[in-house]
Amino acid sequence: MAAVNPPALRIDQLIVQRGSAQVVNGVSFSVPHGGSLGIVGESGCGKSTILRAVAGIDTQWTGRIEIAGRPIGVQRSLADRRAMQMVFQDPLAALNPSHTIDEILREPLIVHRMPDQDARIVQALQTVALPLAVRFRFPGQLSGGQRQRVCIARALLVEPQVLLLDEPTSALDVSVQAEVLNLLSRLRRERQQAFVLVSHDLHVVAHMCDQIAFMVGGQFTDVLSRDRLRGATLHHPEAQRLLDAALTH
Amino acid sequence: MNPSSTLRQWLASDTPATRTQAKLGAIYRLARRFLTHPIGVLGLAMVASIVLAAGLAPWLPLADPIAQSLDQRLLPPSAAHWLGTDTLGRDILARVVHGARPTLAIVALVLVISVPVGLLVGAAAGLWGGWIDAVLMRVADVFLAFPRLILAIAVAAALSAGLWTAVIAIAATGWPPYARVARAEIAALRRSEFVQAARAIGVSPLRLLFRHALPLSLPSAFVRAALDAPGIVLIVAGLGFLGVGLPPPQPEWGAMVAEGRAIVFEAWWVSTLPGIMILWLSLGFNFVGDAMRDVVDPGVK
Amino acid sequence: MNHIPRDSAPPLLDIDNLRISFQTAHGRTEAVRGISLRMGRERVAVVGESGSGKSITFRSLFGLLPATASVRADRMQLQGQDLLSLDRRDLRAIRGRRIGMVVQDPKQGLDPLMTIGRQLIEMLRLHRKVPAAGAYQRAVELLAEVHIRDPKRVMGLYPHEVSGGMAQRAMLAMILSAEPELLIADEATSALDAVVRHRILDLIEEQVRLRGMGLVLISHDLDLVARYADRILVMYAGRVMEELRGGELSAAQHPYTRGLLACRPSLDHPGQDLPVLQREASWLQ
Numbered sequence: 005m006a007a008v009n010p011p012a013l014r015i016d017q018l019i020v021q022r023g024s025a026q027v028v029n030g031v032s033f034s035v036p037h038g039g040s041l042g043i044v045g046e047s048g049c050g051k052s053t054i055l056r057a058v059a060g061i062d063t064q065w066t067g068r069i070e071i072a073g074r075p076i077g078v079q080r081s082l083a084d085r086r087a088m089q090m091v092f093q094d095p096l097a098a099l100n101p102s103h104t105i106d107e108i109l110r111e112p113l114i115v116h117r118m119p120d121q122d123a124r125i126v127q128a129l130q131t132v133a134l135p136l137a138v139r140f141r142f143p144g145q146l147s148g149g150q151r152q153r154v155c156i157a158r159a160l161l162v163e164p165q166v167l168l169l170d171e172p173t174s175a176l177d178v179s180v181q182a183e184v185l186n187l188l189s190r191l192r193r194e195r196q197q198a199f200v201l202v203s204h205d206l207h208v209v210a211h212m213c214d215q216i217a218f219m220v221g222g223q224f225t226d227v228l229s230r231d232r233l234r235g236a237t238l239h240h241p242e243a244q245r246l247l248d249a250a251l252t253h
Numbered sequence: 254m255n256p257s258s259t260l261r262q263w264l265a266s267d268t269p270a271t272r273t274q275a276k277l278g279a280i281y282r283l284a285r286r287f288l289t290h291p292i293g294v295l296g297l298a299m300v301a302s303i304v305l306a307a308g309l310a311p312w313l314p315l316a317d318p319i320a321q322s323l324d325q326r327l328l329p330p331s332a333a334h335w336l337g338t339d340t341l342g343r344d345i346l347a348r349v350v351h352g353a354r355p356t357l358a359i360v361a362l363v364l365v366i367s368v369p370v371g372l373l374v375g376a377a378a379g380l381w382g383g384w385i386d387a388v389l390m391r392v393a394d395v396f397l398a399f400p401r402l403i404l405a406i407a408v409a410a411a412l413s414a415g416l417w418t419a420v421i422a423i424a425a426t427g428w429p430p431y432a433r434v435a436r437a438e439i440a441a442l443r444r445s446e447f448v449q450a451a452r453a454i455g456v457s458p459l460r461l462l463f464r465h466a467l468p469l470s471l472p473s474a475f476v477r478a479a480l481d482a483p484g485i486v487l488i489v490a491g492l493g494f495l496g497v498g499l500p501p502p503q504p505e506w507g508a509m510v511a512e513g514r515a516i517v518f519e520a521w522w523v524s525t526l527p528g529i530m531i532l533w534l535s536l537g538f539n540f541v542g543d544a545m546r547d548v549v550d551p552g553v554k
Numbered sequence: 555m556n557h558i559p560r561d562s563a564p565p566l567l568d569i570d571n572l573r574i575s576f577q578t579a580h581g582r583t584e585a586v587r588g589i590s591l592r593m594g595r596e597r598v599a600v601v602g603e604s605g606s607g608k609s610i611t612f613r614s615l616f617g618l619l620p621a622t623a624s625v626r627a628d629r630m631q632l633q634g635q636d637l638l639s640l641d642r643r644d645l646r647a648i649r650g651r652r653i654g655m656v657v658q659d660p661k662q663g664l665d666p667l668m669t670i671g672r673q674l675i676e677m678l679r680l681h682r683k684v685p686a687a688g689a690y691q692r693a694v695e696l697l698a699e700v701h702i703r704d705p706k707r708v709m710g711l712y713p714h715e716v717s718g719g720m721a722q723r724a725m726l727a728m729i730l731s732a733e734p735e736l737l738i739a740d741e742a743t744s745a746l747d748a749v750v751r752h753r754i755l756d757l758i759e760e761q762v763r764l765r766g767m768g769l770v771l772i773s774h775d776l777d778l779v780a781r782y783a784d785r786i787l788v789m790y791a792g793r794v795m796e797e798l799r800g801g802e803l804s805a806a807q808h809p810y811t812r813g814l815l816a817c818r819p820s821l822d823h824p825g826q827d828l829p830v831l832q833r834e835a836s837w838l839q
Contacts, residue, residue, distance in 0.1 A: 080455070098450050115460070142279065145267065158450075177774060178776075189827065207821060
């Protein structure tokens with residue numbers, strides 16, 4: 005056990021409450037460095053809630069979360085926060101409308117006291133293929149695809165071990181989605197970035213992730229690798245319906 | 254190259270090179286939208302005319318506002334005295350212009366105190382919630398429960414009438430509305446994704462308050478301040494009218510209205526002209542506030 | 555491009571050379587540049603990305619555009635009645651009574667302060683002058699027609715108390731209560747789950763068929779509308795790039811349509827970089 009590198013992210017029996025309801029009912033998985041897990045399911049199945057608990061936004065959870073072998077609790081230190089970052093579904097809502105892009109990208113650098121802030125900001129913009137001209141614009145002046153790139157750049161600035169993506173392209177046009185998905189693929193290849201991608205669109209998930217988990221009612225019903233999807237028989241009828249609906253397109 | 258057009262280009266540029274240029278450009282765009290509202294521009298002119306006159310009062314060719322001249326009492330408006338004279342022969346035009354100074358000073362001081370205090374209290378309550386929210390809002394409720402004019406009179410009576418007395422009294426009851434709206438806005442913001450993203454990055458609550466929550470609640474606070482100003486003008490006038498405003502012989506619009514109360518039919522100009530000034534200033538602020546609201550938050554047409 | 559035989563009856567919707575532009579701080583921008591559409595009681599899908607002008611085109615029928623918009627067309631008629639020359643009051647009468655629009659967020663169309671039942675009854679009495687006595691019963695029937703189980707219970711619920719799918723059904727019931735001739739669904743299912751989406755579209759299609767209405771389905775999702783449309787119009791930058799028959803997406807010729815189809819991720823070629831849509835300036839001519 006000690007000889008093997010700990011996985012980038014390991015979740016064990018995660019249970020998340022929202023108010024009095026139990027939204028996630030005991031989920032376990034692990035993602036190696038450079039690996040990718042996709043979670044697919046209908047809205048309300050709890051997939052986004054898993055990400056939010058890992059990211060520290062939802063705090064009513066029990067179970068075990070480990071990043072690179074280090075356990076993470078409900079209370080997060082700054083170092084804990086650096087270890088994972090999240091990209092949200094609606095890029096317009098995820099950016100403070102009164103901050104320039106420069107301020108938005110500078111904030112994580114200030115909070116984590118990282119040096120060479122200007123250089124890092126410029127490099128972040130280049131990494132996500134954004135023109136430098138947008139640096140001092142406001143989010144409202146950018147297109148949807150550009151905003152999502154800013155969100156991705158912001159997440160990558162602190163060099164997280166795990167990237168959590170919650171429906172990252174659902175709010176985008178299909179042509180813009182293709183560009184953003186290509187960007188994410190490239191980042192994964194170049195940086196060996198581990199990520200967890202949540203979506204209701206099985207096509208997107210299958211495109212991006214090696215491992216795919218189907219989630220129904222707060223639990224994983226099936227986990228399979230993407231080349232086994234065609235013709236697979238799943239345990240839960242709802243998951244099967246999702247798979248069949250996607251395959252008939 | 255025309256300097257004003259280069260400045261305009263610099264402000265309107267969609268590729269700003271610095272943060273200052275970006276922020277100034279945003280303000281410039283708001284100002285341009287404001288200028289497309291004729292009523293707002295009118296209001297701005299109305300307020301600006303009074304502010305200018307009040308500011309330049311010592312240097313304007315006016316009569317002495319406190320010089321009495323008992324053989325010139327109650328003269329109607331004429332070439333010598335544009336707005337006539339009052340019961341003690343003082344020139345009303347001079348008194349009206351000089352009377353604007355304490356009014357504007359009190360409005361400015363009250364807003365400078367009540368708006369930041371209200372915003373801070375409201376933002377803290379909205380951001381932290383829980384018992385902090387409960388305690389702060391109950392304190393706000395206590396101050397909100399007092400009728401403004403009555404409290405102002407009570408404070409003036411207790412602390413002897415004067416400019417600072419009026420400021421304290423009005424500000425004390427003026428901050429709760431700002432706190433309540435700020436709290437509501439920020440409680441809603443707390444659930445928004447960019448605040449969650451900020452917390453996921455590790456932004457501290459204090460930084461959240463000062464760099465995210467407060468700047469976003471400023472625009473609507475400005476609007477409400479502009480719409481609050483007329484009320485303050487009226488309270489100041491009310492205090493003066495009731496004799497608990499500034500001590501004589503300092504000219505003050507409300508006191509001037511009170512002086513001419515008994516003779517309003519024989520010498521209408523003594524009460525009416527200061528009254529019109531009160532109306533003018535209040536209306537000006539109202540117009541400005543309305544236009545600002547459309548600019549800041551267009552909402553549904 | 556018109557599949558309606560030229561006979562004596564006017565088409566349900568006849569738009570010829572529609573042009574819409576907006577006055578903005580940077581001058582005039584053209585949002586719609588010459589759209590023509592003639593349709594009868596059939597299902598037409600209008601597909602395009604954001605900014606293509608697809609929503610604006612149909613909102614102009616109702617007069618729902620801001621004052622800064624200028625709408626010009628050679629012809630804009632609903633069943634022979636000219637829409638361009640109508641004033642606001644007459645347009646309001648058309649809106650709802652003869653053309654209904656289902657929007658993405660049902661909560662926008664539903665009053666949050668009134669129960670669903672009460673709003674439905676109000677609609678019935680307003681548009682079809684149903685007397686009070688029969689309105690309640692008719693409202694319950696309408697809710698049942700949109701496949702809401704236990705309609706009597708839903709009558710007493712507020713919009714925020716029901717799920718997105720059910721709110722959309724209630725919205726549809728309200729729109730259908732006026733018995734319009736043309737139904738426009740503007741991204742009606744974009745905010746819904748994949749499975750619920752199909753159920754709502756099945757419902758819309760069923761109602762449109764039963765009532766003999768025309769249907770315009772506006773969406774950014776090519777695959778989705780392909781199954782529910784007789785004709786598909788692909789819009790880009792305010793123009794129609796291509797018109798396809800329903801179910802024949804793969805026969806697309808125009809590079810824009812082919813580009814859109816090609817850049818979708820699919821289970822068939824996972825992991826490979828998706829072809830990126832190259833926009834040609836020539837498409838703007």
